[in-house]
Amino acid sequence: MGKYHFNEIEAKWQKHWAENQTFKAENDSNKPKYYVLDMFPYPSGAGLHVGHPLGYIASDIYARYKRHQGYNVLHPQGYDSFGLPAEQYAIQTGQHPAKTTEENIARYREQLDKIGFSFDWSREVRTSNPEYYKWTQWIFIQLFESWYDKDLNKARSIEELRAIFSSEGNVHINAVCDEGIAHFTASEWLGFLETEKQEILLKYRLTYLAETEVNWCPQLGTVLANDEIVNGVSERGGYPVVRKKMKQWSMRITAYAQRLLDGLDKIDWPQPLKDSQTNWIGRSKGATVTFKVENVPSSAVEKSYSIDVFTTRPDTIFGVSFMTLAPEHDLVSKITTAEQKEAVEKYVEATAKRSERERMADVKTITGVFTGAYAEHPFTKEPLPIWIGDYVLAGYGTGAVMSVPCGDQRDYDFAKHFNLPIPNIFKDADISEEAYSDKENTIITNSDFLNDLNYSEATDKIIAALEEKGIGKGKINYRLRDAVFSRQRYWGEPFPIYYKDGMPHVIPTECLPLRLPEVEKYLPTEEGEPPLGRADDWAWDVEKLSVVSCELIDHKTVFPLELNTMPGWAGSSWYFFRYMEDEKRDEVFASKEALNYWKNVDLYIGGSEHATGHLLYSRFWVKFMHDRGLVPVDEPFKKLINQGMILGESAFVGRYSGYFKISVFNIEEVEIQREPLLKDNPIMELISEKAELFVSLKMQDELKILQEKAKIIALENFNNKLEQASKPSFKTEIRIEFLNAQLDLIHSDVSFVNNSNELDIEAFKNWREEYKNAEFITEEDGTFKVSREVEKMSKSKYNVVNPDDICNQYGADTLRMYEMFLGPLEQAKPWNTAGITGVHGFLKKLWKLYHSASPNPSEGGEQEFIVSEDNASKESLKTLHKTIKKTQEDIENFSFNTSVSSFMIAVNELSAEKCNSREVLEPLAILISPYAPHIAEELWEKLGHSESISTAPFPKFEEKYLVESTKEYPISFNGKMRFTLELPLDISKEEIESAVMAHEKTAQYLEGRTPKKVIIVPGKIVNIVG
RNA sequence: GCUCGAGUGGCGGAAUUGGUAGACGCGCUGGAUUCAAAAUCCAGUUCUUUCGGGAGUGUGGGUUCGAUUCCCACCUCGAGUACCA
Known part of the structure; x- marks a missing residue:
């Protein structure tokens, strides 16, 4: 193998990494830890487009870089797999949401695997797995069993609250609780019935049941949280939302308002994100x-x-x-x-x-x-x-x-x-x-x-x-309100709650998980109860400690279970802790050892759309869990970066639709049933159907041509209709008159358009039945051009670019590098597949650097792998060390686009220098490996290594290779650079001045004036004023 | 309305503490190679020009020897938020 066969190389290493568990993180390690996490993906049915992996690529580069730096890196991935779309699909098709979710995950995984991420898949989590939601339910119970003590400013156990009530009543309690709780003494408390006590306790619990004014979305059949509503309609689906009073579970997040605000000062998050949380808390x-x-x-x-x-x-x-x-x-x-x-x-x-x-x-x-x-x-x-x-x-x-x-x-x-x-x-x-x-x-x-x-x-x-x-x-x-936690939906975590005398009781934690029951339909019941109301077996037997048939409900030992389910943010508010645990997942949500080792997420990358949802709720849960001694940290994400959206370049095809008045005259005057038909009166007049015509970009102003062409189409359509109907028995003449027309631009699928904006007409015709026989007006050279516009990448705009296709055509390494090369990570930027040839060419050039210039007949006519053991030239070493410095700085500043440029510069320079020495090429492979891991592994192996490149130490930058003895000084006159002058770096200001003044061009630019002042910044510039 | 962010060639973008504006890549132009194409390589590519030069980082002002970078005012675009008392 001598040419850069990226498909083979990438498949080979992806298989190798999976088989050897190359990226498995250790919970027991002497190395310092580093935890890199991507925001939890929801596996939608549409699959990934090139915008989705942007953040994953960035975090993967960082994770790989940290491994090179000697860290034990945790870089996991999983799925936020409960959610509305799967359920809406289930309602429409009757398919169990678990099944579609499974299929979507399989597709996601396949796509992710092709990009060569260094994920530790052994720790994967899925929020919809009972083994996982068991612990979501468990945390819910902890919230239920807690109240917020304002004096200690932390959450405490309900048992402690009961003890206080028993000894001194509630007079001295300073808690975050419902409004207007009546005062009672210890003896009064002891005299209350258990139901009365429960009623009072509920007013203090951190998750509580209350009649609340909620955002009800009739079309989705559920309530929505404030952050799930955009411009007064539901975020998913865009349905109207009305206000309604309902009995709902709520989370007392308001207890944490001040701490959520204060905590922002301690975390390294983008300012706009902090601002929006600050405003939200208000x-x-x-x-x-x-x-x-x-x-x-x-x-x-x-x-x-x-x-x-x-x-x-x-x-x-x-x-x-x-x-x-x-x-x-x-x-x-x-x-x-x-x-x-x-x-x-x-x-x-x-x-x-x-x-x-x-x-x-x-x-x-x-x-x-x-x-x-x-x-x-x-x-x-x-x-x-x-x-x-x-x-x-x-x-x-x-x-x-x-x-x-x-x-x-x-x-x-x-x-x-x-x-x-x-x-x-x-x-x-x-x-x-x-x-x-x-x-x-x-x-x-x-x-x-x-x-x-x-x-x-x-x-x-x-x-x-x-x-x-x-x-x-x-x-x-x-301004922050308590968060409504109930959803009238099927596809979510069931509450571990049953009702006795109208009061909620938790089921014992050892009975978890409380599994989602089967239902025959995913719609609300006729009585308007949530879908769980349709389950046959949805009652809790407190003696058998199990779920039993609803028919057995007697309110003595068998009680009805809660019919609502938890919202999407339940499972995603603590998942980052679950990844930390690898062995004892059955026993604990995460073990103390794992929690103490990994602590919090060091780097979290994801979109800014979660500012007031996921990112606020998970901070709340972590603070609560910290208060109750469940986790050692009180903030989940130390550093956070928002990746910008990748926009799509939609392709628009011009469509001209003209209308004509078609009048039919007879030529001979004949009598039909004694009615004479007169020559100059039309026997029939009609407005044509739209004559649709697709027009290439530059022809769109050629109205005469368009009209002519449209006229032919209109006539053809008319004649076809006429033929299908009965033909008149007399001679007719058709006159046609132009009425009006419009030119509109319609989306074409971008896959039919090449890099030069030329449309594949055949593919476009086959796209839709109604385009089969459409007519096209092309440019003079026979091509059909489309216009382009930048829009959000979405299925409905037909501008989705699939990462799989890019991987097949150019390879994952090219995709990874190109996504980074597009621009700064945080910024929104348009995707343009045409530009990808630049980075692809770069990788080919990189490959060539390690191979002979000309084909070797003994190698089957292919280039031979050649790396010499000779010392590298001074220039090559300078190139290398310049690149080490730049790459390191760039990665640490999350400026991945500029390091791709510097790799290109390095390879261009090394190619020009004809460098092929191991001394330079080996470190170069490591530098590039976070960005293009497959090619780097392949070259690393060819360089004679048997271990993966992924843990090879990052090359050490040495200043000495960059030291220069001279500087090409820019010589400016009144701030304008006029010429450059090479001077030694070790001479004094005076010497520089005299050298500059002595230069012939200086006299030319001064035009006889005497300079007022000469500014000299050694090593930088010379500026002559006057 | 309020809050935040951004305006640099035909395009994506670079210039890290104020010091040679336009790195790198795309596209475009010309050339080499080829029967031809692909691929590859070389040269050019901010605008303008009377080929000396002149102008130039959204606009107008300011600070400075020197401003894409700092300050003031304004314009445009994008994101978030929406009667928060």
């Missing part, structure tokens, strides 16, 4: 204030109510002129007066019906209604009318605001719209057009004891006053 500092509702004689119940509000501007409290409640606010029905009842109820009903999307679509329309009730200003005692309005969100703060129209634009707009007073409490502020919301330059006035104070002084003073009066206090508020 911390704001302010105060809660309680407003008393004035007793209204005509209201339904005569009782004293109060409204709590949260405000970030307590300093503006003297500017309050009314109160606004969210329509969903509990108090609305209680305080509304009889006169306003009808209007209020109508309004509440109307807003409930509006979907999220509608609400978002019209932010501008101001709506609201007066309740008839008044609140009392806590300081001035003025009555404040209480309104409801849907600009106040039920889910944020307390669902009520103190409206300060002079300082808040929304309050201002509302006040203007309903003619409410707008008192001004800002000194020298103009509020005639809009609210004055500047915090920094504000001086408060008309505000009693706050007069003449600025924002921060006034805020401190008012909070002190509120606290003294006991009607408010300083408070930090978060």
Whole structure:
């Protein structure tokens, strides 16, 4: 073998690596550890396109580099295999989602294997495997058995909470829990029934059951989390989402809001990603204030109510002129007066019906209604009318605001719209057009004891006053909501929960996994229960400790099981720990030894779309697991890199569709059933069907040609129709008149188009039935050209490029290098297959470097492998060491595109130098091996090594080979480079100056002037000013 | 609207601390080799020019001997977010 037969080489090494488990990570090693992870792929039915492996290639290069650096590298891969698409497919086809998931995974694996990744497949995980979700359920139970102690600022066991309740009741408990839990003493607690105790405990658990306002998606038949909704419609499928109250499992992630925020400072993540988590958590500092509702004689119940509000501007409290409640606010029905009842109820009903999307679509329309009730200003005692309005969100703060129209634009707009007073409490502020919301330059006035104070002084003073009066206090508020954890779906983890007396109970951990039951259909039941409601055997027998038939439910020993399943993020919130364990997977989710050895993920690569989903939830779970002593770390991913999207270059075929008026005349005047047919009146007039014609790019402006051609098609179609019908018995003439036309561009599959944008017309015709007989107008040279446009790579745009095809045609090493060569990892960039020949040519050149220049007849006419043991030239060594330095720096900065360039430069230089010495070529193979591992292994073997190149030590950079004695100085005049001058590096500034001044070109550029100044930076530049 | 990021040849992009703008690759042009094609190799390729030179990194200003790089204002594109009190 002498030519670069990449297909053979790659198949050979992929087989070798698999058979020898070359990349198996050791849990017991003297080497330092390094953990490189890719974001969990969901195995979709469409398979991989060239955009998907981008991040995997980058992480693989880094993993291989770290192995060369002497690290014990963990670089695993697996599948986030529960999820909506498989279930939607199951609903449509009746196929079990496990089956399609299996098939999709097989296809993914096949594609991944072709690219030559150094994954340790022995540690693969799949979230839908019972052996895996057993532990997801187990972690859920840990959450259920935990509560959050605000004083210790960590999660603790529920057993400890019970102990506290038994000894001192709940009065001194400072926990993150439901609102409005009644106080009880220890003896009261001990007197409660078990069901009552469970009811109370549920309000403290980190995962709890509650009636919540959720995002219901009727088309998907499930609720969605906030991060699963994009622009008011579902992320998957784009279906509308409405608000609905449902009993749901929730996760008390809000307990961790501050720690999730603080933790961001400790991790090396891209700033935009941190920003979006910061915004999502949405911390704001302010105060809660309680407003008393004035007793209204005509209201339904005569009782004293109060409204709590949260405000970030307590300093503006003297500017309050009314109160606004969210329509969903509990108090609305209680305080509304009889006169306003009808209007209020109508309004509440109307807003409930509006979907999220509608609400978002019209932010501008101001709506609201007066309740008839008044609140009392806590300081001035003025009555404040209480309104409801849907600009106040039920889910944020307390669902009520103190409206300060002079300082808040929304309050201002509302006040203007309903003619409410707008008192001004800002000194020298103009509020005639809009609210004055500047915090920094504000001086408060008309505000009693706050007069003449600025924002921060006034805020401190008012909070002190509120606290003294006991009607408010300083408070930090978060936008982050508790995460809804129930999904009304089949293809997810079952909750290890059964219901006794309406209270949830966990099934014993030794009975896990609680396996997903079989159902005959994947749809909700007629009663609207989730698909698990269709299972025959879905009840828990507490004596037999097993799942039994639903018919046996007696609520004494056999109880119904939970029908919801967990959301997609359950399994992906802890999977990175599972990879750490390789032997004791049956006993633990991951052993202490494994967790302590691998700690956290050192490098995590994936897309930025998971910013507020997976990446927030997994941080939450890890912090929780850390609190409960389950893992030693409190952040999962130390360093994170977002890879940019690879975009597709869609191909567009021009389609001209013209319409004609076709009129049929008879030529002879004949009588048909006594009706004379007259020559000059048409016997028939019709508008032609669209005459479709495909037009090559440069012909698209040739309207005359297009019209002519389209006319022929229209006529042909007409004649065919006429022939199929009965032919008239008289002579006819057809006249045709052009009406109008349009040219549109339609997607063609990019596989029909070559690198010169020429369409394979035959392939295009065979693509669709309706194109079979289509007509094509080509360029003058007979080719048909398409236009190109960069779009997202997607099946529906027919611009998907398959990595398998690239591997077959150019090889995996070429694919890997080219993906890196396209541009910076983090940036979005278009894929253009045409450019791939450059890196492919580079690999061929690299191969040649290790082989004889001319074919050797004794080698069957092929080039012979030739590497000499002679010393390399000075230039070659310089090339090598320059490349070592650059490659190392580039990999460490994740600048993979530039190191591919530097390899090209190195190979170009070494080829020119005719270098073939082992001293240079051996280290060169190692340098390139992270990028192009197959060719590197092959050359390594030819160089006489029997061990894999993958653990060969990375070449050591030595400065001495780069030391120069002279420098080609750029000589600038007023900052413009004019010529260069080679000078020794060891001469003084003065010597440089005299050498430059003595140069003939200097005089030429000075044109007789005397320089004002000569700037000399030794080793860099010379700049002459004047 | 707010937050963040980015604007450099025909294209993807390079220039790591302010120091020769356009590395490397694609494409294009010309040439060698070949019966021919593929492959390979060589030369050229920012624009403009009266062939001396001149202009040039989104726009306008500033700092500097010197700015793609730093500062100010603006324009355009992309991403995220969306009444958060």
